[in-house]
Amino acid sequence: MPKMAHQRTYLMLENYIGGKFVPCSRHLDSYDPSSGEVYCRVPDSGTEEVDAAVNAAKDAFPAWSAKSPLQRSQILHKLADLIEAHLEEFAQAESKDQGKTITAARSMEIPRAVYNFHFFASTILHHTTECAEMDHMGCTNFTTRTPVGVAGLISPWNLPLYLLTWKIAPAIATGNTVVAKPSEMTSVTAWMMCKLLDEAGVPPGVVNIVFGTGPRAGEAIVSHPDVPLISFTGSTLTAQRIRERSAPFCKKLSLELGGKNPAIIFDDANLDECVPTTVRSSFTNQGEVCLCTSRIFVQKNIYNQFLERFVESARKWKVGIPSDPTVNMGALISKEHLEKVKSYVNLAKNEGAKVLCGEGIDSLEVPDKNKMGYFLLPTVITEIKDSSRCMQEEIFGPVTCVVPFETEEEVIQRANNVKYGLAATVWSQDIGRIYRVAKKLHTGMVWTNCWLIRDLNLPFGGVKASGIGREGGKDSFEFFTEVKTITIKH
Ligand code: NAD
Numbered sequence: 184m185p186k187m188a189h190q191r192t193y194l195m196l197e198n199y200i201g202g203k204f205v206p207c208s209r210h211l212d213s214y215d216p217s218s219g220e221v222y223c224r225v226p227d228s229g230t231e232e233v234d235a236a237v238n239a240a241k242d243a244f245p246a247w248s249a250k251s252p253l254q255r256s257q258i259l260h261k262l263a264d265l266i267e268a269h270l271e272e273f274a275q276a277e278s279k280d281q282g283k284t285i286t287a288a289r290s291m292e293i294p295r296a297v298y299n300f301h302f303f304a305s306t307i308l309h310h311t312t313e314c315a316e317m318d319h320m321g322c323t324n325f326t327t328r329t330p331v332g333v334a335g336l337i338s339p340w341n342l343p344l345y346l347l348t349w350k351i352a353p354a355i356a357t358g359n360t361v362v363a364k365p366s367e368m369t370s371v372t373a374w375m376m377c378k379l380l381d382e383a384g385v386p387p388g389v390v391n392i393v394f395g396t397g398p399r400a401g402e403a404i405v406s407h408p409d410v411p412l413i414s415f416t417g418s419t420l421t422a423q424r425i426r427e428r429s430a431p432f433c434k435k436l437s438l439e440l441g442g443k444n445p446a447i448i449f450d451d452a453n454l455d456e457c458v459p460t461t462v463r464s465s466f467t468n469q470g471e472v473c474l475c476t477s478r479i480f481v482q483k484n485i486y487n488q489f490l491e492r493f494v495e496s497a498r499k500w501k502v503g504i505p506s507d508p509t510v511n512m513g514a515l516i517s518k519e520h521l522e523k524v525k526s527y528v529n530l531a532k533n534e535g536a537k538v539l540c541g542e543g544i545d546s547l548e549v550p551d552k553n554k555m556g557y558f559l560l561p562t563v564i565t566e567i568k569d570s571s572r573c574m575q576e577e578i579f580g581p582v583t584c585v586v587p588f589e590t591e592e593e594v595i596q597r598a599n600n601v602k603y604g605l606a607a608t609v610w611s612q613d614i615g616r617i618y619r620v621a622k623k624l625h626t627g628m629v630w631t632n633c634w635l636i637r638d639l640n641l642p643f644g645g646v647k648a649s650g651i652g653r654e655g656g657k658d659s660f661e662f663f664t665e666v667k668t669i670t671i672k673h
Pocket residue numbers: 337338339340341342346364365366367395396397398400401402405416417418419421422424425439440441442472473577579605645649650
């Protein structure tokens with residue numbers, strides 16, 4: 184802790200277990216990314232706290248799972264309404280805690296957290312199961328679906344409440360109870376939501392939130408014998424550890440991991456739409472979205488034209504303090520992460536690549552009190568090899584690479600030439616080409632002539648190192664329930 188610590192008052196978070204706020208004996212410092220100062224203390228929970236949360240969730244399970252879908256639906260709608268009623272407070276808190284712009288938090292993320300609850304409150308009313316007749320055997324077969332039990336939910340720091348509620352909502356809608364852990368770097372909005380659970384009618388123990396680090400609190404959840412299901416969103420490396428730690432228990436796993444998402448831009452693309460959308464897809468949320476574009480392949484005959492327009496737009500993408508409603512980009516999550524992102528830019532330079540704008544090229548103006556904030560300008564790299572770590576590894580910051588290609592076949596092969604397979608974007612007016620390319624890309628999702636448009640009914644998730652499992656209306660229902668086939672002889 185800094186020397187002056189005793190003179191300051193910090194926001195103090197507490198765990199939420201069995202419907203009560205419970206103090207923790209250990210705490211972690213949490214930083215304001217826009218100033219680099221500690222402003223919040225987060226419980227540093229371990230096995231003891233996780234055990235208490237799992238017990239509370241187990242106790243709450245029989246009554247919660249016995250409620251009708253309509254009863255649970257009404258509670259979820261109420262919770263959504265309560266979050267919405269406090270939308271501005273949540274948005275301010277998310278922006279301060281994470282470094283994202285107040286505009287993103289206010290107009291996109293907190294509204295989406297609200298919608299996650301409304302959405303699953305609705306879908307839970309509409310599921311049916313299968314039936315197969317076998318008259319020749321005198322039998323009818325059908326399936327039933329039941330909640331799995333205590334769900335362990337672990338979420339990352341980039342879209343804190345948005346991604347946490349994307350897990351909590353389907354988990355409890357289907358009748359499970361949960362033990363959830365947000366990132367230790369972005370715990371505030373989850374803690375704020377706990378204050379609304381009782382008023383919404385969520386019974387004690389149905390939603391338990393334990394704060395802390397991955398190695399302590401996270402692993403205690405993952406390796407708990409009474410948590411049969413883990414839904415995890417985060418990095419590929421952590422997912423590997425989770426698979427190892429959960430392996431002895433044969434848990435149900437959903438893993439939403441990193442990406443190295445290509446944008447493929449053919450020479451017939453509508454650049455008036457493509458350029459601004461690709462700037463957005465590269466730099467939204469400081470480039471800290473798993474779906475952000477970080478490899479831009481442009482067909483050779485429009486390469487120079489695209490690059491010029493792209494760099495010009497990237498330079499206009501305004502970086503500033505997160506609370507300023509006119510900025511496009513705020514601060515990165517942490518000092519360590521900022522250093523990591525910068526190290527990729529240096530690596531590219533050392534390899535002989537060209538940095539066209541951003542880090543090391545342009546200068547950034549922020550107020551004095553924000554000089555220690557974790558800011559980085561949108562950075563565009565070119566003349567870089569596909570084999571460079573900058574073209575292979577997830578940077579997860581406002582850094583994107585632009586390279587030329589000649590043929591359709593070539594670009595498909597190069598786009599697929601990474602370990603990740605989350606999403607891709609294809610720009611062309613030729614519907615035949617769009618279809619062929621989309622079919623051949625090894626990714627879970629492909630956007631054509633647009634980016635980030637999502638219907639929550641449809642599956643979301645990646646292939647290869649980007650994960651296993653899908654989430655969405657039907658997929659989340661299936662993941663958070665256990666199916667059983669019953670045969671009746673009549
Ligand atoms: P991370 O893997 O470091 O952490 C994610 C969560 O896991 C945090 O809550 C962390 O505390 C916890 N954790 C860490 N180690 C753990 C362990 N050993 N056992 C259990 N839990 C552990 O990821 P991050 O840095 O917070 O988030 C960024 C990553 O998340 C990026 O790779 C990004 O692509 C990915 N992401 C993926 C999606 C998606 O839907 N595919 C969405 C957002 C972010």
